[in-house]
Amino acid sequence: MTDEKKRNVKIKISNLFKNFGGDYVLNGFSLSLKKSESLCLIGTSGSGKSVALKCLIGLLSPDSGSITVDDQETIGQSRPQHEAMLKRFGMTFQFGALFDSLPVWENVTFRLRQKEKLNKKEAKEIAGDILSQLGLAHQVLELFPAELSGGMQKRVAIARAIADKPEILLFDEPTSGLDPITSGVINDLILNSVNRLGATTLTISHDMASVRQIADTVAMLHNGRIIWCGPIKDINHTGISEVDQFVNGKPYGPLTTNKRETLQTKQTEISV
Amino acid sequence: MGVFQSLGRSGLRLCHMIGSIALFIVFSLRWCLIPPFYGRQIVRQLIDVGYYSLPVVGLTTLFSGMVLALQSYTGFARFSAEDTVATVVVLSVTRELGPVLAGLMVAGRVGASIAAEIGTMRVTDQIDALETLSTRPMQYLVGPRLIAGTICLPILVLIGNIIGVFGGYLVGIYRLGFNSSVYLSKTLEFLEFSDVMLGLLKAAIFGFIIALMGCYHGYYSGRGAEGVGKATTNAVVSASILILIANYSVTALFFG
Ligand SMILES: Nc1ncnc2c1ncn2[C@@H]1O[C@H](COP(=O)(O)OP(=O)(O)OP(=O)(O)O)[C@@H](O)[C@H]1O
Ligand SMILES: [Mg+2]
Numbered sequence: 001m002t003d004e005k006k007r008n009v010k011i012k013i014s015n016l017f018k019n020f021g022g023d024y025v026l027n028g029f030s031l032s033l034k035k036s037e038s039l040c041l042i043g044t045s046g047s048g049k050s051v052a053l054k055c056l057i058g059l060l061s062p063d064s065g066s067i068t069v070d071d072q073e074t075i076g077q078s079r080p081q082h083e084a085m086l087k088r089f090g091m092t093f094q095f096g097a098l099f100d101s102l103p104v105w106e107n108v109t110f111r112l113r114q115k116e117k118l119n120k121k122e123a124k125e126i127a128g129d130i131l132s133q134l135g136l137a138h139q140v141l142e143l144f145p146a147e148l149s150g151g152m153q154k155r156v157a158i159a160r161a162i163a164d165k166p167e168i169l170l171f172d173e174p175t176s177g178l179d180p181i182t183s184g185v186i187n188d189l190i191l192n193s194v195n196r197l198g199a200t201t202l203t204i205s206h207d208m209a210s211v212r213q214i215a216d217t218v219a220m221l222h223n224g225r226i227i228w229c230g231p232i233k234d235i236n237h238t239g240i241s242e243v244d245q246f247v248n249g250k251p252y253g254p255l256t257t258n259k260r261e262t263l264q265t266k267q268t269e270i271s272v
Numbered sequence: 273m274g275v276f277q278s279l280g281r282s283g284l285r286l287c288h289m290i291g292s293i294a295l296f297i298v299f300s301l302r303w304c305l306i307p308p309f310y311g312r313q314i315v316r317q318l319i320d321v322g323y324y325s326l327p328v329v330g331l332t333t334l335f336s337g338m339v340l341a342l343q344s345y346t347g348f349a350r351f352s353a354e355d356t357v358a359t360v361v362v363l364s365v366t367r368e369l370g371p372v373l374a375g376l377m378v379a380g381r382v383g384a385s386i387a388a389e390i391g392t393m394r395v396t397d398q399i400d401a402l403e404t405l406s407t408r409p410m411q412y413l414v415g416p417r418l419i420a421g422t423i424c425l426p427i428l429v430l431i432g433n434i435i436g437v438f439g440g441y442l443v444g445i446y447r448l449g450f451n452s453s454v455y456l457s458k459t460l461e462f463l464e465f466s467d468v469m470l471g472l473l474k475a476a477i478f479g480f481i482i483a484l485m486g487c488y489h490g491y492y493s494g495r496g497a498e499g500v501g502k503a504t505t506n507a508v509v510s511a512s513i514l515i516l517i518a519n520y521s522v523t524a525l526f527f528g
Pocket of ligand 1: 045
């Protein structure tokens with residue numbers, strides 16, 4: 001790798017291991033993201049995508065491995081350093097994780113209001129602006145998360161993550177369970193964050209249509225490690241049967257047979 | 273062999289739990305003292321813990337004071353000491369019954385709701401979300417509840433004491449036929465400031481215990497609805513037991 005390229009690496013995750021009660025969910029997970037790149041992480045349900053994301057942002061601590069953001073090691077850093085790093089991230093959770101006790105506008109401006117003094121009116125205006133980009137009307141501002149539909153909750157969660165324009169965005173299944181039009185709106189918004197604001201984005205998605213729309217690079221997680229990572233245009237010609245099965249959504253194939261066996265045969269093919 | 277194994281395992285688990293509670297206390301107290309202070313959260317908790325517990329505490333102490341007057345009358349009538357009823361009621365309510373009953377009732381009401389709320393936040397990733405939004409969960413969630421619990425319980429107990437004594441007074445006057453001014457003067461005659469203070473000190477400790485157990489079990493709640501249910505039960509049970517233990521310890525410490 002040349003120096004020029006190296007400088008462009010924003011996030012580098014190497015050789016991450018994480019187990020829950022002896023089961024290794026991450027098993028030598030490595031991935032790197034360039035600055036202003038939009039990467040989609042795909043993989044079957046339960047393959048550990050959400051765990052990987054939580055390790056990256058430090059909500060879970062991996063057993064071993066290394067994660068660097070702008071060449072700074074983040075594992076084992078002090079609490080103030082970790083807090084400073086978190087300020088550069090925006091994240092949405094798979095199930096929204098909106099604060100039940102706060103109305104929508106307070107959810108959306110939660111972090112903004114800690115950074116700068118905003119009065120109620122200003123905060124509501126800002127929240128309203130962001131939500132309208134996501135196709136939500138001003139009426140939702142005063143509602144509580146429990147009063148919103150699932151898709152609305154998802155959009156409010158995205159609004160909360162992007163409200164203060166962080167440089168790195170992590171989305172955990174931002175479009176799952178949404179109608180195609182709303183999915184399109186969210187995909188546009190993600191593209192917009194990448195192209196206009198230069199954000200580095202890591203999106204977990206099951207939805208190949210939206211992956212094709214937003215991804216520069218796709219990485220597939222299987223058995224705790226990345227089995228393929230490459231530009232989106234190559235996704236149909238990977239020569240890896242797991243990727244083929246996933247992309248084409250076939251019910252029978254290596255992903256649905258004995259897991260341990262596939263891990264051993266594929267170890268030689270990993271190319272990250 | 274199996275017996276020793278399981279004994280050892282339980283022992284280890286207990287040590288682990290005591291250690292993690294101790295750490296939890298240290299961290300949460302530390303974060304209580306460091307800005308930012310979440311004033312709005314504190315106010316919300318004061319209202320939740322204090323104001324909304326008033327009916328429960330009031331009713332409990334009212335009826336306890338009433339039944340105490342009846343029972344002590346029956347007992348003392350056997351050796352013609354009926355006129356001590358007022359003194360017995362006020363001393364037992366302020367020193368013992370007020371704090372303990374209020375503590376146990378609030379443990380059921382507030383301990384459970386704290387554990388359920390924080391536990392739900394844990395299993396729905398809201399606590400993780402707080403962290404990613406540059407807010408320390410210990411400071412934002414735990415601190416205000418500990419403060420509110422420690423402040424509210426003494427106030428609740430003070431009010432409960434007055435209501436309990438009033439309950440005894442009602443029974444004394446209307447059921448047992450005491451003279452109102454005699455009953456009142458007997459009530460105040462032997463009551464010492466230290467009796468009330470001891471009760472309030474206990475109450476503050478109980479309030480801290482209730483909030484602490486609610487927060488601790490909620491914070492480390494297991495996954496899913498079952499995890500939250502367990503956390504809630506554990507919070508109430510452990511708070512109740514700790515209240516009874518603390519009650520004896522404090523009483524023994526200040527005895528005499
Ligand atoms: N806190 C936890 N404790 C124990 N096991 C966990 C925990 N979090 C995740 N796991 C386990 O890790 C595995 C991967 O979970 P994860 O949520 O990362 O899957 P995922 O790839 O995001 O799946 P999905 O697409 O369904 O969201 C699962 O088997 C899950 O049971
Ligand atoms: Mg997931």
